[in-house]
Amino acid sequence: MARGGSRLMLVLGLAAAAALLVGLYTGLVRAPADAVQGEVQRIMYLHVPTVLVAYLAFTVVFVGSVGYLLTRREGWDILAHASAELGVLFTALTIAAGAIWGKPTWGAWWTWDARITTTAILLLIYLGYLMLRAAVEDQTRGARYAAVVGILGFLDIPIIHKSVEWWRTLHQPSSLARGAIDPVLLFPLWLNITAFALLYAFLLAQRMELGRLEAELTRRRLEE
Amino acid sequence: MKPRHRKFLLGGLVVAAALGYLIFGGLQETLVYFVTPTELREQGEHAVGRALRVGGMVETGSVLWDPRTLDLAFRLSDGVASVPVRHRGVPPDLFAEGRGAVVEGTVTADGVFQASQILAKHSEEYRPPREGEDRDALRERFKSLLKEKPAS
Incomplete structure (x- = not known):
């Protein structure tokens, strides 16, 4: 990795860590609890940022997949693959936080309503994406198949929304789309959305670097 | 148009049609998460004994709760029709009169909804307690619900 790259990575990592500390402190400690739900509403500061970052991650998968199919450049594929892994991570976190939030408020960890079901489908689509990549031996062909899944899977996001x-x-x-959050609670929410977006950017940069090294290793092995 | 492009376009159209059907056709029926009290009334005898979810507002003044037996009774309304609900168990914290709820269970022959689970539906609004509005006061209201029939 180039020196400049690693310095940028360090800055990004520190910025993400600082933003998370400030965001979580503001949301979990400083902000007043919701009038109706009480303290349990603070799960919002995790649940909403993780789902928005998951949407962002799968949007990047979509862009990377389109880019790969049009240009067949490896870089697009590395981007899509890295972002898909993070999208799966953040979707799983969203579902876990949602379940923990659902139990004390709704009275159930899980229920098969449309929002929850379509979100579970999102997780399954991109787990399938990762399994497909692992299952196809020919890497270029695997990348091509994965790109098709990465484009079609994206269609689930507007459906969830x-x-x-x-x-x-x-x-x-x-709540965000309807402007139904009081500014006192909205500010810490945006802080956390920003913090999780920075965390995503940092992890994406790391995972892409790893992807590039993997590709380089495969190339050298083939040359031997 | 190149054959490869045509293939993609065709594939895309097939997928879009399938998704469209799923959303607006087939799934529409099964994705009805709950029926309203009015819809339940329209089903009449047909609804008896079937596993159902009914959603609506908990009618103000309708909640009866016995903490000794955990027997809960209330009416669920959509403003047009209302259905009497019976349940044994502790309702979720956010369950309260004038708020939304979804109940899972079956309608018995006498027209009472026997609920196996009570789910509280909350609004999308979030705000801190207002001036003079103590969150403990809300909690107090809930406590009074719990103590409607004090244990003797």
């Missing part, structure tokens, strides 16, 4: 409007659900409509 609209699920609470299209169908009757237990999950409430989007």
Whole structure:
């Protein structure tokens, strides 16, 4: 890795760590608890940022996949692959935090309403994406198949977003989209969204560097 | 148009059609998470004994709760129709009169909804307690619900 690259990585990592500390402190300690739900509402400062970052990650997978199919350049594929792994991570975190939030408020860890079901499908689509990559031996062919899944899988995101409007659900409509959050609670939420986005950027840069090294290693092995 | 592009376009159209069907056709039926009290009334005898979810507002003044037996009774309303609900167990913290709830269970022959699970539906609004509005006061209201029939 180039010197400049590692310095940028360090800056990004420190920025993410600092933003997370400030964001979580503001959200979990400083901000007042919600009038109706009480302390348990603070799970929002984890649940909402992780799902938005998961959406961002899969949007990047979509862009990387389109870029790869159009240009067949390895870099696009490395980007899509790295972002898919992070998207799976953040989707799993969203579902876990949502379940922990659901139990004390709704009275259930899980229920098969449209919002939760379509989010579970999102996780399965991209787990399938990663399994497909691992299963296809020919790497260029694997990358091509994965790109198709990466583009089609993205279609689930607008469905998830609209699920609470299209169908009757237990999950409430989007608070952010409706501006239904008091500024006192909204500010820490945006802090955390920013912090998790920085964390995503840092992890993505790391994972892409790893992807490039993997590709280089494969190339050298083939040359031997 | 190159054959490869045509293949992609065709594939894309097939996938889009399938998704469209899933969303607006087939899934529409099964994705009805709950029925309203009005819809339940329209089903009449047909609904008896079937596993169902009903969603609505917990009617103000309708909640009866016995903490000794854990027997809970209330009416769920959508403003047009209302259905009497019976349940044995502790409702979730956010369950309260004038708030949304979804109940899972079956309708008995006498028209009472026997719920095996009570789910509280909360709004998308989040705000700190207002001036003079103590969150403990809300909690107190919930406590009074719990102590409606004090243990003797």
